[in-house]
Amino acid sequence: MGKDTQCVHSGSIPDRMSGGLNSPIFTSSSFVYLDADENVYPRYFNTPNQKAVIDKLCTLENTESGLLFSSGMAAISTVVVALVGKGDHVVMQRDIYGGTHHFAGAEFNRFGIDYTLVSNEPADFKAAIRDNTRLIYIETPSNPLLLVADIAAVAEVARSYRIPSAIDNTFASPINQNPHELGIDIVIHSGTKYLGGHSDICCGAVLSSRELIERIKSSAVNFGGSLNASTCHLLERSLKTMGIRVDKQNKNALTIARHLSSHPGIRRVNYPGLETHPGFDIARRQMSGFGGMLSFELDENRIDPQRFVRGLELIRPALSLGGLETIICAPAVTSHVKLSSAERAELGITDGLFRLSVGIEDVDDLISDIDRALAG
Numbered sequence: 001m002g003k004d005t006q007c008v009h010s011g012s013i014p015d016r017m018s019g020g021l022n023s024p025i026f027t028s029s030s031f032v033y034l035d036a037d038e039n040v041y042p043r044y045f046n047t048p049n050q051k052a053v054i055d056k057l058c059t060l061e062n063t064e065s066g067l068l069f070s071s072g073m074a075a076i077s078t079v080v081v082a083l084v085g086k087g088d089h090v091v092m093q094r095d096i097y098g099g100t101h102h103f104a105g106a107e108f109n110r111f112g113i114d115y116t117l118v119s120n121e122p123a124d125f126k127a128a129i130r131d132n133t134r135l136i137y138i139e140t141p142s143n144p145l146l147l148v149a150d151i152a153a154v155a156e157v158a159r160s161y162r163i164p165s166a167i168d169n170t171f172a173s174p175i176n177q178n179p180h181e182l183g184i185d186i187v188i189h190s191g192t193k194y195l196g197g198h199s200d201i202c203c204g205a206v207l208s209s210r211e212l213i214e215r216i217k218s219s220a221v222n223f224g225g226s227l228n229a230s231t232c233h234l235l236e237r238s239l240k241t242m243g244i245r246v247d248k249q250n251k252n253a254l255t256i257a258r259h260l261s262s263h264p265g266i267r268r269v270n271y272p273g274l275e276t277h278p279g280f281d282i283a284r285r286q287m288s289g290f291g292g293m294l295s296f297e298l299d300e301n302r303i304d305p306q307r308f309v310r311g312l313e314l315i316r317p318a319l320s321l322g323g324l325e326t327i328i329c330a331p332a333v334t335s336h337v338k339l340s341s342a343e344r345a346e347l348g349i350t351d352g353l354f355r356l357s358v359g360i361e362d363v364d365d366l367i368s369d370i371d372r373a374l375a376g
């Protein structure tokens with residue numbers, strides 16, 4: 001089946017009672033256990049609505065099993081704490097979502113976990129591996145600089161040392177990139193973004209082999225970050241249109257990235273679909289679309305970032321990403337605000353850097369809005 005067919009048809013619960021086309025919502029948090037194959041309970045990650053969504057996501061990411069969480073960070077933190085413990089070491093990409101970066105800085109130490117931040121080059125991942133390394137963690141394209149890591153090459157490094165590898169695949173979505181097929185063990189999504197797609201739910205997903213999911217699940221039931229049936233229903237409904245949404249977002253983002261590239265007030269445009277992007281060849285190999293996310297850096301001598309962002313009318317300055325509407329944010333005061341200014345400078349996150357999450361509007365309207373604000 002093609003991706004759009006998988007989005008619509010895989011993983012739904014047949015409605016045997018009324019013959020309805022949609023999965024029924026099972027709201028119970030209490031299920032009888034006599035004669036049941038397993039004890040069913042929301043925090044055990046095995047209710048019918050959780051399973052239906054996981055089936056769909058497993059089909060889309062080509063994995064055996066998975067878990068749904070109440071946020072992307074619940075998914076990320078549970079994976080790390082399930083696989084890594086006191087005295088262990090993690091090799092982690094440096095340019096990643098600010099919340100994940102902050103999680104490592106604020107919590108790893110307390111759990112006795114050591115970590116090394118590396119560039120997106122596979123050789124750097126390899127060089128950082130120690131005898132006690134228990135996890136290799138990447139994010140590509142990364143937030144907010146859209147760096148591209150060679151997924152197959154990083155996976156190969158991890159496999160050769162028999163270390164589990166995990167990727168944050170949020171920016172790409174399962175429509176544009178399927179890292180498990182390229183050898184990465186664990187695929188993580190903030191479902192709050194493209195999976196949910198309408199800026200109205202918060203959730204996360206972890207997809208992997210049956211064996212690794214069982215390991216992660218044994219910790220996950222203790223941490224308890226599972227997802228309720230109503231949100232599972234909204235997520236299942238949203239996933240049906242993910243293919244067409246992401247397709248339009250890919251097209252709009254490429255058009256906007258090309259347009260911004262020729263603007264004299266913009267120093268740099270980060271979008272993996274531009275031929276000038278350093279990761280373009282790798283992205284073309286491992287992605288089937290370049291995604292709806294881009295970032296750009298204003299030349300602050302020519303354009304005042306505050307005036308620019310306040311001059312936008314259609315595009316709203318807002319947190320999060322992956323929704324139907326185009327939104328903009330300055331990572332220095334949003335996703336990466338918890339990092340020190342020295343850490344931000346090291347990452348290349350300046351005050352003039354803006355991240356655009358491109359929606360499904362008519363692209364000409366978006367370009368007019370941006371041009372007007374840049375001119376103003």
Ligand SMILES: Cc1ncc(COP(=O)(O)O)c(C=O)c1O
Nearest residue numbers: 071072073097143170190192203
């Ligand atoms: C790439 C990426 N990963 C993970 C997260 C965390 O997801 P959540 O906010 O659902 O916990 C975010 C949130 O912005 C993100 O952008």
